[in-house]
Amino acid sequence: MPNNTTARRRREPGLAIKHLKGDYSLARSYWLHTVLLGWGTSWLGIYAIQKVGEHHAARHASMTLLVYLCVALLITAWSLAGAWMSAMKSLFGRGGRFWAILAMLSLAFGAVGTMREYIELRPALREHWAIARGEQPAEDFEVVLLEEGRVVSYTGGVNEGASRVLDQVIADAPRVTTVRLESPGGWMREGERMAAVIRRYGLSTRVDTECHSACTVAFLAGIDRTLGEGAVLGFHRGRAPGQNAKGESEAHDAEVYAKAGLPQAFIRRVLETPHDDIWTPSRRELLKAGVLTR
Incomplete structure (x- = not known):
């Protein structure tokens, strides 16, 4: 005992x-x-x-x-x-x-x-x-091969899983040279992951209609970056989930665009644009800032 x-x-x-x-x-x-x-x-x-x-x-x-x-x-x-x-x-x-x-x-x-x-x-x-619970910031995306496998077309929101699907489609298309983007934007982090995929394969990027917010991060990863007639690129300050004003996402966005090689004056203009607004620079402004290569 x-x-x-x-x-x-x-x-x-x-x-x-x-x-x-x-x-x-x-x-x-x-x-x-x-x-x-x-x-x-x-x-x-x-x-x-x-x-x-x-x-x-x-x-x-x-x-x-x-x-x-x-x-x-x-x-x-x-x-x-x-x-x-x-x-x-x-x-x-x-x-x-x-x-x-x-x-x-x-x-x-x-x-x-x-x-x-x-x-x-x-x-x-x-x-x-x-x-x-799985809510996404924009409509569903679709990734398809066009022009006999030379172009990957990405349309829809920059949602969860976008970079993974993009990577899978590119990996199965040995002739691909260009990623064509059409998106209202979405998750900034997912846009960075899409950019990493495009950069890893050394591809060009093209926009024929519109590419806003997080989509621009993926666009900037292209070796050759072009914009179709009448197409627009839209920039604004990011917003973390649950955040209603300026915060830590602003510093993160500045770092992302700086790594993409954009000048500080252009980045400041992006950060001055509220999340619920959009800034669509002219072609001249985009060329001057190095967003477009030609």
Whole structure:
């Protein structure tokens, strides 16, 4: 039979329960279990979302964000509740009333701030939920071979899976030299992946009708870039899912267009164009900026 010491050790609550009961010191409960844990959770969550967004589809990034927010909310509730209990014990029994009152005020403001943030996030959360369920930014795309296998025609939105399908069609067409694009745009990251495919095969790009937003990123990957009579290229500032104003997507867009070799004056004009608007430069402007090769 186990001795009394072993039995007591087995019955002793773990860290999670002890924190909730306020058994730890105020300093540990507040600074370690609340402040530092909150910072760490935020950093890890942002890092995970960024990495998923870079290498996977938008819906996977939205799934990661939603899971992170649920986990972060549970951790925040646990840490605030336990720190509050520890502050209460310090206030009425363990001494240190001044620090206990300060901690309780800070925790109260923190709880209100967290509730406010989640309330303000509701529109963004609805959008991320729709994306996580598979919603795409534009109509379905189609990739077909034309002109006896020398031209790959891409029409439709720059949606999830566009780069993969484009890669498959090009790989099965040894005579292809040109990718013809017709798209209202879509996911910026997918446009970058399409650009990587076009660049890897060393192909030219052509637009006979229109190519907007993320489509322009794919267009800029062509060795020879041409625009048909009456066709237009449309540029604007990108927008991350759930984002309504300028933000981190602006810096990302600037980097993407700079890597494509566009001059800073042209990039500034793109970033000055709101996401819900479109800028269609003239042929002269496109030639001057190096968007078109001829």
